[in-house]
Amino acid sequence: MGGPTVATNLLAAQYIQGLADDALVYAQRLGEWVSRAPQIEEDMALANIGLDLLGQARALLTRVGELDGSGRSEDDLAYLRDEREFRNVHLLEQEVAGFGFEMARLLWFASYQWELYAGLRTSVDEVVAGVAAKALKEVTYHRDHATQWVLRLGDGTAESHERMQQALVDVEPYVTELFDDDPASVAAAESGVGVLPSSLEDAVRARVSAVVEEATVALPESARWRSRGGRDGVHSRPMGYLLAEMQHIARSNPGAQW
Amino acid sequence: MAEPVTEAGARPGGVLGGCAVARAICDVPDPEVPVVTIEDLGILRHLEVDESSRHVLVTITPTYSGCPAMEAIAQRVVHEAERAGYTCDVQTRLSPAWTTDWISARGRDRLRDFGIAPPPGAASTCSTVALDLHLRQTTCPQCGSTDTEELSRFGSTACKALLRCRSCREPFEMFKAL
Numbered sequence: 129m130g131g132p133t134v135a136t137n138l139l140a141a142q143y144i145q146g147l148a149d150d151a152l153v154y155a156q157r158l159g160e161w162v163s164r165a166p167q168i169e170e171d172m173a174l175a176n177i178g179l180d181l182l183g184q185a186r187a188l189l190t191r192v193g194e195l196d197g198s199g200r201s202e203d204d205l206a207y208l209r210d211e212r213e214f215r216n217v218h219l220l221e222q223e224v225a226g227f228g229f230e231m232a233r234l235l236w237f238a239s240y241q242w243e244l245y246a247g248l249r250t251s252v253d254e255v256v257a258g259v260a261a262k263a264l265k266e267v268t269y270h271r272d273h274a275t276q277w278v279l280r281l282g283d284g285t286a287e288s289h290e291r292m293q294q295a296l297v298d299v300e301p302y303v304t305e306l307f308d309d310d311p312a313s314v315a316a317a318e319s320g321v322g323v324l325p326s327s328l329e330d331a332v333r334a335r336v337s338a339v340v341e342e343a344t345v346a347l348p349e350s351a352r353w354r355s356r357g358g359r360d361g362v363h364s365r366p367m368g369y370l371l372a373e374m375q376h377i378a379r380s381n382p383g384a385q386w
Numbered sequence: 387m388a389e390p391v392t393e394a395g396a397r398p399g400g401v402l403g404g405c406a407v408a409r410a411i412c413d414v415p416d417p418e419v420p421v422v423t424i425e426d427l428g429i430l431r432h433l434e435v436d437e438s439s440r441h442v443l444v445t446i447t448p449t450y451s452g453c454p455a456m457e458a459i460a461q462r463v464v465h466e467a468e469r470a471g472y473t474c475d476v477q478t479r480l481s482p483a484w485t486t487d488w489i490s491a492r493g494r495d496r497l498r499d500f501g502i503a504p505p506p507g508a509a510s511t512c513s514t515v516a517l518d519l520h521l522r523q524t525t526c527p528q529c530g531s532t533d534t535e536e537l538s539r540f541g542s543t544a545c546k547a548l549l550r551c552r553s554c555r556e557p558f559e560m561f562k563a564l
Contacts, residue, residue, distance in 0.1 A: 169538030169548065176540040183452025187480060258481030262451055265483060265564050273539060 134197065136319060141196035142215065143316035144256060145205075146359055147244070148188035149216035152206060153367075154237065155181040156374050160224050170227075173273060177234070180266040184259055191255040207378035211367055215312075218355035219302035221367040228288075228295035231277040236299060238271035239335045240306050240328060247323035256321060275339050282343025293345045301351040306332075310359040407442060407470035408435055414466060417458040418543050421500040424459055428488025431479060435472070442467045442474045447484045449564070450544035486564050498527045502546065503560035524560050526551035534558075 158178035165171045186202050193200040200208075219233060245267060248260035281292040307329040316322025340347055355364065378384070411433055412425040424430040424446065432445035444463050448456050460476040467474035486505035489497075494504035503524050524534050531553035539562070541548040546559045 169540070172542065172548075173538055173540035176544050179452035179454070179544055180450055181452070183448070183450060187451065254481070258479075258483070259451070262448075262480050262483035265485075266450060269539060269562070 136315070137195045137197070139312050139315040140253065140319065140321045141192045142312035143322045144188050144195065144253075145192045146215040146310075146312065147256075148185045148192060148205075149214045150220055150237075150241075151181040151188065152185035153214070153216040153370065154220040155179070155185060156370055157220060157222075157224060161230070164224075166227055174230070177270050177273065180263070180270070184263045184266075187255065187259045191253070203378070207375045211363055211371055212361040214361060214363065214367070214371070215359050216363075217302070217305045217358040218364050219299070219305065221358075221363060221370055222302065223366045225298065226291070226295070227277075228281060228291045229298055231274050231281065232292070232295040232299040233302075234270065235274035235278050235336055235339060236303055236306070236332075238267055238274055239332045241267045242271050242335075243328040243331045244323065247328070251322065252320035271335075278339055278345075279343045282340070282345040289345065292343065296340065296345060297348050300348045301353050302355045304351070304354045305356055305358060308356065308359065312359070407467055407472050408433055410466040410470055411442065411444060411463050414459065414462045417455045417462075418545075419497070419500070419502065421496045422489075422493045424463075426490050426493030426496060428484065428490070428493075429459065440472045442472045443477070444474060445477045445479050447479050449484050451480075453544055455543075484564070486561060489561070497561060501527050501558055503527045503549065503558060505561040505563040524549055526554060526556070527558055528556050529554040 155178040158174045158181070161174040162171050165174055185206070189202040189205045193202065193205060219237065222233070224230065242264065245260040245264040248256055249264065251257040251260065278292060281288040283289070284292075307325045309324055309326050313322055313325050317324040317327075337347060357363070412423060412430060414424050414430075416422050416424060416427055416429070419427075427449070429446050429449065430444070431447050432443070434443040435441075436443070444467075446456070446459060446463070456478060460478070463476050464474045489505065497504045503526070506524060523532050524536075525532050526534050526549075529551060531551055533552040534549050535552060536547060536549050537557065538548040541559050545561055545564070547562050548557065549560050550557045
């Protein structure tokens, strides 16, 4: 028998870090909406969704620090890693680009996270299973929120319809990366820690397609290009600025407690 | 410590010994909604007092993953234990996930009296969310009318939504079913 080997734990840590970084980076982006959303209720909604994601990220990052043997805390991992060490997908690091774009991004990501966490409830890693069972309930609200807005904007005025349609086109190049099977997720699926990203794709696309159709807009046939590399730490231009904003206080005051 | 309280609706897993300190910890108010205690809300999952070592072991669970009140609650629990002359460890447990079903009947009454509508029935995570733009009917805690409308599903804290009563015209908050 024996426990999991060091190599197995490292791969599991990498996989969980991808989940954690997705949540952390999107929490940071959503925070930018506070005071800038179309209405004050929406400021609160997007901040609340970000807060849920931040909570998920904290628990998962703590687990990463335990599994990878480095002994790093959630704060060490959030504030002291450089860009190449972050494993989030490009979708979530993209700059805030209007409310329609945000709702398109949230619809895709929440639909993805919903299927992901539903599958991770039976993870052999107790922390991952616990986070997933809890987060699934939260993500149900996130997905519903995005759904309500996509319906309202898509099936709204001529102007809102056109802008919602354009937002779906703008988000499309970043969608496929969510379902790429990188080596860490293949290993995690084999060990029972994780689920294979590609196995989620059909359910997520079916869900988003149903909402989009009901909203009288359409998904583009296919994107003209697609993002890749996030799970390997290769990021797009906005990522460095996001990290600078997120990390500068902690890095300017080494060892500070708050 | 083996402590199997997992059922929805279960009370915290038994208060063992040390009545005064246990009572003080059960009565710690929620920092955001001070009319209800952490026991009322089902945030307090387990409390064990060891009289021989004058030590208290407390397990709490967050309502939402990112709930910022958890640190304040843990600090207050430790404070109450120390005030009663005990040392204290506070553990946070995510699983089983908190549900609004754990809010006690007393907690629901206190929320309503405070002007916060208690959560509607159990949340159904796994049912498909309806695709239509739907209105959810909730009873106004001020006047009792069911002619209410949702203004925002995300309220002043992660656990509440914002509604308005169309009868008495007052806005009010509702604990979201989770």
